[in-house]
Amino acid sequence: MERDTLKHRVGAERNEFEIYQIDTDELWSEIDKDLSKTKRLSVMRVIGRIAAVLVVGLGITWLASLYTSDPYSNGVSLSDLSPELAETEFFYLQQVSEKLQLIQASDYGIDPEIMGDLAVLDSAYQQLKMDLKDNIDNEEVVNAMITNYRIRLQLLEQILIEIQEHDNEEDNKVSI
Numbered sequence: 001m002e003r004d005t006l007k008h009r010v011g012a013e014r015n016e017f018e019i020y021q022i023d024t025d026e027l028w029s030e031i032d033k034d035l036s037k038t039k040r041l042s043v044m045r046v047i048g049r050i051a052a053v054l055v056v057g058l059g060i061t062w063l064a065s066l067y068t069s070d071p072y073s074n075g076v077s078l079s080d081l082s083p084e085l086a087e088t089e090f091f092y093l094q095q096v097s098e099k100l101q102l103i104q105a106s107d108y109g110i111d112p113e114i115m116g117d118l119a120v121l122d123s124a125y126q127q128l129k130m131d132l133k134d135n136i137d138n139e140e141v142v143n144a145m146i147t148n149y150r151i152r153l154q155l156l157e158q159i160l161i162e163i164q165e166h167d168n169e170e171d172n173k174v175s176i
Contacts, residue, residue, distance in 0.1 A: 075129025076136060078145055085142065092149035099156035106163050114159065121152050 079086035125148045132141045 075126065076132040077129055078142065081132075081136070081142070088146060089149075092146070092153060095153050096149065096156060099153065099160060103156065103159055103163065108163050108166065114155065117155065118152065121148055121155075124148060 078089035125145060128141055128145045128148065132138065132145070135141065
């Protein structure tokens with residue numbers, strides 16, 4: 001019963017409760033604007049979160065690759081073993097490089113067969129580096145690597161000697 005009386009009284013005095021006139025269209029348009037902003041902000045938050053997850057994921061992947069990558073995947077060079085062997089390797093690399101530059105600067109090309117021999121020596125050296133990776137204390141492999149450099153150097157020196165002899169022969173022919 002009390003309920004019915006309250007209902008009846010609110011219905012009868014409704015006009016007294018409504019002191020402000022409300023424009024419902026304007027109210028709903030404001031609510032709609034607020035909802036649109038919220039939707040845009042929600043989408044931006046989602047995109048931001050996805051971007052953050054991607055950045056963190058890429059960072060973790062990069063760090064993992066740094067720690068799991070094998071620095072000796074191409075084998076172990078002499079410079080990885082000791083400073084003395086690093087110096088030896090540097091010397092031979094420098095000598096081989098200089099001889100190759102002299103040969104390439106000359107008017108004579110290197111015979112393809114000799115280039116093939118150099119490629120075989122280089123391939124053998126790469127195999128020795130892999131062998132050294134498997135057994136880093138193996139003196140025989142270290143000696144074989146140094147011998148490989150010596151053979152390459154001797155081969156290139158022989159080519160330079162032949163180029164000089166050929167140049168001397170041509171100079172003698174011209175001066176006659």
